[in-house]
Amino acid sequence: MEQVEVLVIGGGPAGMMASLSAVKTGARVTLLEREARLGGQLIKQTHKFFGSYKEYAGVRGIEIVDKLTFLLKEQEEKGKIRILTEAELVLFYQEQTLGYTYKGSLRTLKAQKIIFTTGASERMLPFPGNDLPGVYAAGAIQTLMNVNGVLPGEKYLMVGAGNIGLIVSYQLLQAGASVLGVVEAMPRIGGYLVHASKIRRMGVPIYTSHTILEARGKDKVEEAVITVVDNKYKPITGTEKILKVDAISLAVGLNPLGELLEQRGIKFCFIPELGGFVPWHDENLKTSHPDVYVAGDLAGIEEATTAMLQGELAGLVVAKELRYGNLEEQDKINLITQRLKEFRAGPKSEKTREGQIKLKNG
Amino acid sequence: MSDDDVIICRCEDLTLKELRELLKRGYTSFDEIKRLSRAGMGPCQGKTCKQLILNEIKNYTHLEIDKIPIRPTVVRPPARPIIFKEILESENERNR
Numbered sequence: 001m002e003q004v005e006v007l008v009i010g011g012g013p014a015g016m017m018a019s020l021s022a023v024k025t026g027a028r029v030t031l032l033e034r035e036a037r038l039g040g041q042l043i044k045q046t047h048k049f050f051g052s053y054k055e056y057a058g059v060r061g062i063e064i065v066d067k068l069t070f071l072l073k074e075q076e077e078k079g080k081i082r083i084l085t086e087a088e089l090v091l092f093y094q095e096q097t098l099g100y101t102y103k104g105s106l107r108t109l110k111a112q113k114i115i116f117t118t119g120a121s122e123r124m125l126p127f128p129g130n131d132l133p134g135v136y137a138a139g140a141i142q143t144l145m146n147v148n149g150v151l152p153g154e155k156y157l158m159v160g161a162g163n164i165g166l167i168v169s170y171q172l173l174q175a176g177a178s179v180l181g182v183v184e185a186m187p188r189i190g191g192y193l194v195h196a197s198k199i200r201r202m203g204v205p206i207y208t209s210h211t212i213l214e215a216r217g218k219d220k221v222e223e224a225v226i227t228v229v230d231n232k233y234k235p236i237t238g239t240e241k242i243l244k245v246d247a248i249s250l251a252v253g254l255n256p257l258g259e260l261l262e263q264r265g266i267k268f269c270f271i272p273e274l275g276g277f278v279p280w281h282d283e284n285l286k287t288s289h290p291d292v293y294v295a296g297d298l299a300g301i302e303e304a305t306t307a308m309l310q311g312e313l314a315g316l317v318v319a320k321e322l323r324y325g326n327l328e329e330q331d332k333i334n335l336i337t338q339r340l341k342e343f344r345a346g347p348k349s350e351k352t353r354e355g356q357i358k359l360k361n362g
Numbered sequence: 363m364s365d366d367d368v369i370i371c372r373c374e375d376l377t378l379k380e381l382r383e384l385l386k387r388g389y390t391s392f393d394e395i396k397r398l399s400r401a402g403m404g405p406c407q408g409k410t411c412k413q414l415i416l417n418e419i420k421n422y423t424h425l426e427i428d429k430i431p432i433r434p435t436v437v438r439p440p441a442r443p444i445i446f447k448e449i450l451e452s453e454n455e456r457n458r
Contacts, residue, residue: 099440126368126414128364128368
């Protein structure tokens with residue numbers, strides 16, 4: 001069976017950074033990516049990033065992919081990393097034996113250390129008509145629109161005023177669609193105010209303390225019924241409003257995608273602040289299995305910036321455990337840990353901070 | 363429209379009405395619901411419905427989500443459906 005030193009699962013922001021930092025420290029890396037190209041969700045991020053300049057603030061997500069891909073290809077040419085695209089991990093057995101599909105066959109390999117950066121999946125909402133054609137997850141619309149050049153509808157209702165809901169609304173407007181409203185069950189907007197202001201200036205109403213009641217239509221979405229909710233998120237009768245839309249976009253949160261770790265019996269904790277069931281991990285991103293690490297949204301829903309920092313950290317720690325690098329690596333680890341702390345210090349990261357405390361308490 | 367029009371598991375067509383009937387009959391663990399309704403056994407392997415079903419069990423039993431019996435029987439390999447040809451091909455390669 002094929003033996004590899006460091007296996008990274010997923011070529012998004014966390015996985016690309018994990019591969020790079022492990023390789024730079026001296027380890028040999030194999031990177032598996034399910035899609036045909038690297039980048040994960042970054043390939044559809046046409047907006048500029050916030051945060052720290054070290055983590056590409058002011059750069060568009062898609063451009064970050066180009067930069068990181070260039071650096072990875074450099075290492076690939078030197079023979080230090082093997083990048084397999086359209087390779088999907090499906091099995092995780094005892095003794096770090098893993099199975100993945102690649103070029104039409106199921107292949108197995110054994111890895112000394114594994115970093116999982118499998119990201120997250122989008123949540124669905126239960127409401128009548130939720131399987132009508134025209135009901136999409138917001139991230140799916142973003143992929144259709146920004147990656148494939150397809151606009152799945154003309155008039156949208158956005159459900160959820162977190163950053164994804166706000167950003168996708170803006171990008172729909174950029175693409176020439178109209179957004180008849182954004183509903184948010186919470187009494188306030190969840191995402192950054194700067195994103196909310198942009199769509200408000202363009203005339204999109206944001207209805208806080210509102211939710212979708214049902215989607216109506218014969219063969220596809222023709223209208224959406226929204227309603228005011230009370231402080232227990234229960235609909236208030238008599239406040240219904242009908243919006244004539246042909247598409248409904250759900251931006252109601254993400255679930256960490258940890259099914260492969262579940263196969264292997266790795267410990268999970270239920271922490272709503274981090275997105276639900278997350279693999280337990282320590283400060284260095286090590287899970288309950290000493291050879292398995294996590295980074296990015298799988299380790300708790302956050303942003304691409306923290307995913308990149310976590311990936312960099314996991315790559316360093318893993319390489320160090322394999323006895324690569326020298327004393328300098330500990331300084332680098334401390335520095336990244338510090339930068340993560342700084343990034344999470346803002347008022348919008350309160351949930352993440354609470355989640356991190358719960359994680360520490362197991 | 364009613365609970366009958368609310369889809370919980372898209373792969374196996376479980377509606378909210380059917381889920382609530384199972385709960386009323388006393389099936390309040392994810393595993394029992396999966397065995398009786400096939401929810402979570404389709405192509406997406408529960409990525410969409412698991413959270414919705416757990417929320418509904420929580421509403422019915424008032425148990426916190428991490429107290430609802432779910433593991434360890436739920437997640438088995440493979441993570442997504444694979445075709446026999448892929449397995450066969452791997453055998454061929456091993457014998458080559």
